[in-house]
Amino acid sequence: MRVRFARRVAVLVALLLSVSACASIPESSDPKAVKAVDESNATTPVTPPPSGTDPLALVRSFVDSAAAPESNHEAARLHLTLPERLDWGPPPGLLIVDNVDTIPAPQPVPLPEGVQIVGLQADKVGRLLPDSSFVPEVGEYQTQVRVERQADGQWRIATPPPELVASKGSFSTVYRPVPIYFLDHDSTGVVPDLRYVVSQPASTLPRRVIDLLTSGPSEGLRSSMHTAIPGGVHPKTNTTEARDGALEVNLTSLGNVPRETRRLIAAQVVFTLQSVSSARVRLKEEGAPLLPDAQDLRPTDLVPYESDNLARPDLPGLAVVDERLVVLDRNAQPIPGPAGSGEYDVVRAGQSPDGSQIAAVTRRPGGVVLRVGRYGAHLPELPTVGAYMSKPTWRGKSEVWTVVDGHDVVRALDTGNSWVPRQVDAHELTGGRSITDLRLSRDGTRVAAVVDGQIVVAGVSDQDGRVVLTRPIALASTQGVRITGVEWLENESLVAITDSNTTPVFEVSVDGFRWVPYTAANLGQPLNAVTVASGARVIVADRSGLWESRDTDDVWSLLQVPIRGGSIPFFPG
Template sequence: MMVGRATRWLAVLSVLLVPLTACASIPEESDPVAVREADERNTTTEVTPPPDNLDPLGLVRRFVDSASPASNHEAARMHLDDLQAKQWSPGPDLLIVDNVDTIPAPPPPEPLPEGVQLVTVQADRVGRLLKDSSFVPDVGEYETTVRVELQPDGKWRIASPPAEMVVSRDAFSSVYRSVPIYFLDHDSTGVVPDLRYVASQPASTLPRRVIDLLTAGPSERMQSALRTAIPPGVHPRTNTSEATGDGALEVNLSKLGEVSDEKRWLIAAQVVFTLQKVSNARVRLQEEGLPLLATEQDLWPTDLTRYEIDNMPRQDLGGLAVIDERIKRLDSRADPIPGPAGSGEYQVLRAGQSPDGRKIAAVTRRSPDEVVLRVGPYGESLHELGALGSFMSKPTWRGDDEVWTVIGGRDVIRARSGETGWTVQRVDSAQFTGGRQITDLRLSRDGTRAAAVIDGKLVVSAVADRDGSVVLERPTTLPSPQGAQILGLEWRDKESLAVITDSNGFPVYDVSVDGFRWRAYTSANLGQPMKMITVGPGPTVIVADRSSIWSSPEPGDVWSLLEPRIGSSSLPFFPG
């Protein structure tokens, strides 16, 4: 892709004998920014105009590096001529690009007037920051041509800017930061994150801006999966700021109406967990200037842990593994678990343990060409459900009483425990799969998202509950670097996944749930083909390659042989 661009560049330069300098570099510091338009108008920020001697190529590159949205994109407008600086009205989305080139455009049929040059911007699409401050991936090449004119004062300025705001990835990352905004899970018992991106400056207004995102509700793609305890129309009554004298962060909401005490605690959990990434202060919650809660005034996240849904396995439960078609403990002795699943009575191919550790779901061999799903208490007989197929994916749990699998790579089913026993239902996954093949499926432990490997690609979807049925809605494909094929996945924590690929150079990645960030683990010690991935407490990522099973706590750490040492055909797994 980059070679093609270089070839086009040389071809153009051979025609245009215009002395233009190279692209401008990305500025090391970014201008202060604000998110909401109302805040931006009331915020004084210093922005630096382009250098007087900047040529057209450097001017356009610097324009693409102007990520600050402050004062209606004032930093970007400084690169425009007087007319466009007043009239330019980009849409609400922000297009993020990478590998940016600014090159002379081919000469038009009619000669350009003196003091006018055309510059082409070529880049790779990364994604878009949507109006609700969420990121969605985008792929393909980006190209646009802008007209640059020499002004009476001798400075070059853009006379025809792009219709949308285009920002380089590096500039975006230097100005914006990811912030999890917390909403309620599918049964409204705990809080889970909805990842957004907000400008990090000015820091003094950052708490107010994230609370504005909270009161506005879940992002568009997650509206069907997440809930909120905050009634419609409620907003911050005053600016979210430190209270005078004692350093508490004061959040004063408008009148809630008739709200139960439990719902007030849920609101408190949403607010406090949302603010924990942008402030270290305790949070003082108010409603119209009065305490929100009858018994507490100031809260820390540790006061609300009962509402936090952990997306990692419990440390105290340890791990299990399918070894030689038996389920065994993942400890120094690797003893079989009690019951038929450990004794060998069942031919276990793959399995999953409920988050509380009390139940086991296992895919077992029923005949040479048929497998069946079994579910039951840990250490006891597992009930054979009616779900049959030639292949079933590794079971994945949604809470302690619901387990999912994929039959034949096509049909997503869920088995639910009720008063009359286990029942099996088909999940509406038409949007999710589009008729394509699913080879791995994992539910987030909060039950609001599904992630899958579909035709070698990583796809994430909202899990929407609708009158007793479940729909996988608004799927998003997260494009992998260099087009690597995804082979397997597991949830690493609340905001990211761990995946294995077919790449020799980058066989394992940590991926943010929206696909904006891909962090590669080292490839040292690993050899293709990669066979399996799971995540244990810590989180510790565990993978199986062609010969061994390895573990690593962080992308920057080396891979260590898993203890106890078990064969690469074994399948370790942890609750969830």
């Protein structure tokens, strides 16, 4: 009884606080400690379900309103009976579902007058975790909800689902994806960690994303991404717009950190804010400029930290054609050296991000072998052999990876005099299953792999001289297609080819929340390769040639290069 009373008091207090929440936010950035913005205490007006809503529609409406956190989920709470409304406290996190349906649930005994049991069923999409990251989840969701007619004749829910369940459509309306920027594997560039935040009120978005930034990477990427922001550092004042239009971010004391670390912090803050504000950023520490020589910053002032993980636009790309490497341009000339002359029987290949190195899988008696060396020069053989190897993929310019015989992930390291292969701990990723394709993100923090026809994304963690693939997440397609190849489109998204004639290519968000099909026009199965050029131009190869698309709605156009079908194009990385 005491617990129930305490819950009711907590709900009433939360509702009272929500009325005065906005008045407590200062308009200027006075040096006063502030609390984190609580999205559940926004003051957006909410209305009860329409009068006369029947039990089945009421439960569907409850699921549609559950994503909105305003005033402690008041929109969903208004669907409940009064006693349950006061007691209801949804747990942290959110289950997102699609194809929601409600049906009268059969009962073995008659129900009292004014009571109905509604069966709720839907397809699981995934979960929004307490750290605002999304993880996909598959399967059917089923539960039963008790609905009772109230004294005023309105139906209300007496026993809601045991967890907070929201429809995908309502979630997409209420929340927006925001990349929060951390540091890559060698702490030289920034890389996004995709989170989901409530889109309204827009005025508090900058503060909310800065709170996520200072809290560190999401749980699944904490061993793969880094941050330059020291632990315990948080906004000292509200992130607000100054009178001259600049967005002020005032952090607590950083301690004794060097200038380069301060610039990395500035890059994290500025790139994080660019998706929620176009204003220049005025970054401070305890009210003083963080960088005395650069008071106001825009993303263009910190380009080197982002371009460190971008494709080289001046390199044309290469292709494997008739077991030799050719330049992917209008002349399609072979590259210099034995990889272009036909001396090696090249099966697959990859070029380092700076274009200086080539890794090639070449034929040998009984299988294939990995060769790595300078572009245009002799490529020495490594003691990495097998019956099959995936297309090489690079982590910086001195580390190249491949998958041997579907299960052994090998990385070759440049020691200065030779390339030395090392094993990658990939047992979490494989789970005894076969890997047919594996691609490193340009920032080196994650891999995307094709494992038994599914995309699986995992973090790359450096642990005491070992490299481990951690926290693998399967990105299941709701269309039921089999994935045959994958490539990084951008740091936040992938492009995948499938065995389907109707949906041969997809753009997929890195967390699997969004699957957007490209048009199938002009493409023919099977697609044997996918790659991405600078400017996010997607190129796929089928039997008739190489096809290019710049957007999911574009019709595929034939790439104007004299290269026939069956070739394997690739760009640096």
